[in-house]
Amino acid sequence: MASLVISEYVGARVRRKEDPRLITGRATYVDDLRLPGMLHVAIVRSVYAHARITGIDTSQAAAMPGVFGVYTAADLQKGAVEGAFTSLATDRVRYLGEPVAVVVAESAYAARDARDAVVVDYEPLPVVASIEAAMAEGAPQLYDDKPGNIAVDVTHTQGDVAGAFERAPVVVKQRIVSQRLSGVPMEPRAVAAAPDPTTGGVTVWSSTQAPHWNRKAIAGVLGLGLSQVRIIAPEVGGGFGVKIGAYPEDFILAVLTRLINRPVKWIETRSENFQVTNHGRAQIADIEVAAEKNGKILAYRMTVMQDQGADARGAYLAPTTTSMAVGCYDIPAIETRAMGILTNTMPVSAYRGAGRPEAAYYIERAIDLVADATGLDPAEVRRVNFIPPDKFPVTTVTGERYDSGEYAKALDKALEVSGYQQLRQMQAEARQQGRYVGIGLASYVEICGFGPFESSHVRVEPTGSVSVYTGISPHGQGQETTFAQIVADNLGADFDQVVVHHGDTSNTPEGNGTMGSRGLAVGGGALMLSVEQIREKAFKIAAHLLEASVDDIELVDGKYRVKGAPDRGVTLAEIAEAAYGGKIPEDMEPGLEATNFFKPADETFPFGTHVAVVEVFPDTGEVKLLDYYSVDDCGVRISPMLVEGQVHGGLAQGIGQALWEEIRYDENGQLLTGTLMDYAVPKASYFPVFKTDATVTPTPINPLGAKGIGEAATIGSTPAVANAVIDALEPFGITHLDIPFTAEKVWAAIRQSGK
Known part of the structure; x- marks a missing residue:
């Protein structure tokens, strides 16, 4: 069979098929x-x-x-x-x-x-409404079979951690809080x-x-x-x-x-949503880094304490954080402890990134702390520690097997598109004028494309239109569009006549839904298996109809034609008519459809580098985001416009955590941020125009080469903004401050610095 051709739709900027019904109010929600x-x-x-x-x-x-x-x-x-x-x-x-x-x-x-x-x-x-209260001696116990209110306790050591700390000329340590958040979906x-x-x-x-x-x-x-x-x-x-x-x-x-x-x-009402829909983040991490004077990290210690809330439905969160502890970096020795602590609060579970944003935040703050201690530029500390491209696939000291990566390439592009050296020059000039500008970097890697499998059923109808049934359940990711792009290119179908069905267990094959940026990476993998199976049969039918060898058939411009004879060809509609009308080889079954399950061999690991530029106003503590640049590598991009949309939304949520958002309880477990009057969701006016760019490093894990993009920007943006704010506060001798950087918190820290 002929190899897959260069696509017309895949990689093109195509308007979302989902949008007309959504923006005209014709879509159906549960409340309708x-x-x-x-x-x-x-x-x-x-x-x-x-x-x-x-x-x-x-x-x-x-x-x-x-x-x-x-x-x-x-x-x-x-x-x-x-x-x-x-x-x-x-x-x-x-x-x-x-x-x-x-x-x-x-x-x-x-x-x-x-x-x-x-x-x-x-x-x-008696109530324990925080990690510290739950772990205190004599604290009230939530469950008799969970002594100490500890639901999870997992340790991991690899390499000579103690020896590295003994000989390291540079050692930095910090307690870092990743505050509790609400997902605040538009629809409760x-x-x-x-x-x-x-x-x-x-x-x-x-x-x-x-x-x-x-x-x-x-x-x-x-x-x-x-x-x-x-x-x-x-x-x-x-x-x-x-x-x-x-x-x-x-x-x-x-x-x-x-x-x-x-x-x-x-x-659900909005107040109920704040109160009883799973919260996210809510971790405390104690980190310690041993490094050389050139910034090379020798060992990393991390203890993560996860506030589980009142049950352990998010028991995987702290271990996920420690599994991604080293980020993009070639760290030879590590010691981690992941603990889940029960408290009298709403349970904490998945929220955009689910354990990985926390890991990126900790290691990226650690990199900047090393830069502070050594007097090196934060970009160079990252560069000297990156896992080199020739090591991939690589298994980190935490046991994760990274598929592919060129971390320095993404860093270099981010430095280029942001004009990093010019930004540093501008920063120095601003400080001479009494302005406090900060520049923050974050180089992240995250884990996506979780299994164990995903499903697809594709049916070419007798008229040549195509029905796709997928086990994923998109809710904004745009798979109705990307899947139609894939089908249109690889089967020669009319893009407008490809309909993607999802979210109904009565007509979709068994699937695992949409989460962990798995929709395209795993759901798309299943789709490709079905498409390739149908494509192979379509080529055979075309060859039969055209009285040619299968090897002489090519798919060009939506037509299955004989090589060298472009006037001799048939459309998918004609092939479908034959498939259901009996004009097929005698040894072939009628119909043109396939069901497949794709089981990925491993996860995928998107990555990138973000640059944030902020200004802090000491008199009020206000932080203003001046500019933001993101370079994200999610492998092959099926729909660049959809990727941009995911990046924009992810940036808003990650920056929201850094600057404004926080779920807070009092000591009695009463929610203090139970409405949108109390919980600060960022508005569009709070942001500059984001400058987005890309590198492309395909993954070998799935047939599309796509890694996933749904959570990446959230993961990169929180530490980038945090590092930028701390960079702006450097003249005050402040080397760390916990997010969110509310005006009150920043103002108080400046006053306490005495400078």
Whole structure:
């Protein structure tokens, strides 16, 4: 068969197929769903961070107008497998907002009014609302089987760490805090459920990133077969990791709809979203670096303490951080400890990057601390420590196997496009004028393309249009566009007649959803297997129709034609007509479709270098972002415009962490930042025009050579801005300050410096 041709669509700037329905209001979200007889759900939530439940009085709420019923854990257990349903608290609550009871009513307003009439008697218990409080001697214990409130404790040592520190002429150490964040998706979580009389099961609509995962979880709780549970993820208004996996509300509504035999719907309020949707980050790291005077790092010590919140659903976070501890750097010895600490707060789990932004932040601050201690330029300290290109694929001292990389190439391009030397000159001139300008670098590497597999079913219809069914569940990543680009190029299909279906477990093959920048890297890998299988068959049919050898067929400009005879050719529509009409070789099955599962051999490792330029105003502590440059290497770019969009969004979230965003609790576990009046989400006006560029280092891990881009910019931007602010504060003798750099915090640090 002829080799794949240079593409027309892949690599082109193509408008997103998803956008017309989204920007014209024709898209369907969970809250748009209206079913006959649908009832509305409101959740009674704990007002304490830690307490015993001594009684629940539902009588007043149940008697209110429009109320269908009020349910406690004992009521809902009747609709679940014995011992499986734990989504409503029974005798004890461990975080603010934990579900205690459920109100079902004819309207959302009636449900919320009745919710407020449910009387819950609590016996308050001592609260530990921070890592330090939970680890203190004699601290209250959240669980009897987790002594010391420690849920995770993993250590790793490789190389002669002690010897390196003994002989190192330069040693730096620092405690670094990566604050707790909220994902703040545009659409809060939403769930609707209805009985399915055909299967005797349920259909659940959920704003989830992983429909097949939710199907398995809900089927287990209900005691149903997977074929009896259908999960539909319609449009999802942002996820960023916080919509991965089933939440209590998914189970509650699935059980309710079977108990009452009516459709039910729950829409999370913004305040609930801040309170009870997974938080992110929330780590404390103690780092220590041993280095030569030329900046070469000899060894790295890191202890990461992860605030798990009230359960360990994010148990993987701290180990993920330590696994990526060395970043882009060829560090010969390491000692890490990853701890997960339980507290009376909302559980912490995935949020754009999930453990990797934290690792990049720590190592990139470490690099700048080494630069401070040695008097070297931060760019040169990075360069002297980079893993060289000829070492790839390389297994780091933490055990991660990096696929490909040219880190110095990305650094050089970032220095070039930013005019780094001119920026340093401008900085020196500004300081002479009494202005405090800072320049920050961050060279990052991150891990993407997680398995264990992804799926694809591609069907060329009899008219030549193409239906693609994918196991991923995009919610903004643009796979309807990129997948159509791939199909159009490699099958000769009409781009406008390629329709990508996703997010419905009844028609998509088993998949693992969209997270960890795996949609294109793994989902696209599965798509390519199906496309190549169909392509091979299409070439054979074309050869049969044209009475030529398969080796003489080429696909050019959307037509399968005989080499050297461009007037002799057939279109995909003509091939499809033959495939379904019987005009095919006798030994060939009819039809033109394929189902495939792609299992990547390993993960992919995108990388890049970012440069941030800020100005700090000492009189007020205000930090202004003057310029931002990002050079990101995500391997082969299928759709450059989509990559730019992912980078822009990622930069906004990473810079938001550095400068403004933070979830805060008081010592009693009460949320202090529970609304958009209290939690500072950045506005577009806060940012300059981002200057983005790229290097391209393909990965050998998947057929597309694509590494993933969904989280990369978030990972690079937080440390770049942090380093820039600290660089601006250098005249005040400040070598570290924890993010976010609020005006109050920066102003206080300057005053305390005495300079």
